[in-house]
Amino acid sequence: MVAGVLASASTTRSNAQAPALAYTPDSIFMALFANGDALVEYDVLMSNATTATANSTIPIKLFGTNISELIVTDLDDKIVPFKTIEPGEIGVTPGKATGVRISYLTPDLVNKVGRTWTFNLQSSVDVAIKMPADSVPIDYGSNVPTLSPIGSQTLLTFKAGGIHFSYIIGSLDTEDQAGLAIKFADAAIKQAKVDYQGIALPDQEDLLAKAIAAKNSGKFGDAVKLATQASDQVQVAISEFTSAKSDISNATKQIAQASGQGHDTARATSLLNQANTEFSQGKYSQAKATVAQAISALNDTAQLGSRASIPVIAIIGIAVAGGGAGAYYFLFRKKTMVTRSAEILHDSDPPNSSMQPVLEPQQLQNQEENQERRENNSISNLPPVESARALAGIPESQTDTSLLARIVAKIIEDKPHLRPEDRDVLGFLAEKEGAAFESEVRSRFSLPKTTVWRLVKRLEREELVEIRKAGGQNLIKLRFEGRQAK
16 A cells, blocks of 8 residues: 555646646545545646647546546536556546546555554645544644534645645544544634624534533543534524524515505514514524514505505515415525526446546537536426425325434444445435435535535445436435335
């Protein structure tokens, strides 16, 4: 195994087909797994000279020499032909693509000795590394990364240069892990206050204080759980904060407009003041509910107002044939969601590395043209907005999340070879009543599209999920057939 990999990715070999500086590295994302493998997603940008010569084959050095599950796509996720030149180097034919993403697995970046494993890399660009679950980074050397929490996992972002750090795979109930979880929670709270001026996080700060107290008492497992809850709730609070702030702003404008038209807004104004108080206390869910009451009160007043001066809210009610403002907002939201561009991801298994191009040029052209037609058609033919569970056709009798959690637990028990990230996605599907869009999985776990695509296809091969198309998106559904909870 290669303990350290020196990859001067910005230097390419010169030959008749590939001029010097044919490409420049753009970004590198890696996800480390509990077995020591690394998933690499390496983005490079092509020079103008390269894209002007459609048939150029560009040699690109990879990070590591033992490579598997290799796939190359352009920046629109369309397959790009490649061939293996030698171990650790491939020749890419980008055509007119301005950049490519190279994705693969390699065991060559981690040296495993006992419980302490060491990662080594030399890179000309910044590198983001997602750590395995149940791991504790230690001994960063001189290139100290920034740390960000992703649920129970850690994202390390290193500056360009030499990257060397060690980490331990083991129990969460350690003092180091407790300290790391507390550090993440504290950083998340402080960063949220910088990014969202005026946000109040009393519950999250209380959880952090309890985590610190648990650590000081030697209850490291409890400290990790409390600190992780604090980190997760910061993200929830940010979403609720921005949503409540927007609702209050919109309600303020509507009430001012109705008042200017001579309508009685006393009740709506009182409720809006209450919502502002709740908002200032960090009670964002309550504030949203109170704002909804204020809008309802305003609508009631508008419907009783003078017919000689029909307010805006009443016009909305007439436009939807008496359905009320609620129906208007539903239709407006539905129309907005329907007209959004859908992300179409490939459904085929990733091609493996070989000496031959993945696709012949004519096959590639036909695939791209068919894909473009599907994307164009998907936007105009989206179904009504429904939940992932409903679109998946899951009966109400099968949406008990506690039952689904037990089924997933049984699956994990029966299939101990599943990767931690596979188990996490199965648990997420259980939380989502058995089905979720692939975009939801990407959002939940902060993973690139190609990574989630591989993961979902892997679960499909295990016959644990089904993949369907719904409204131009990939819908992931748990397979229930023949599965019983523990």
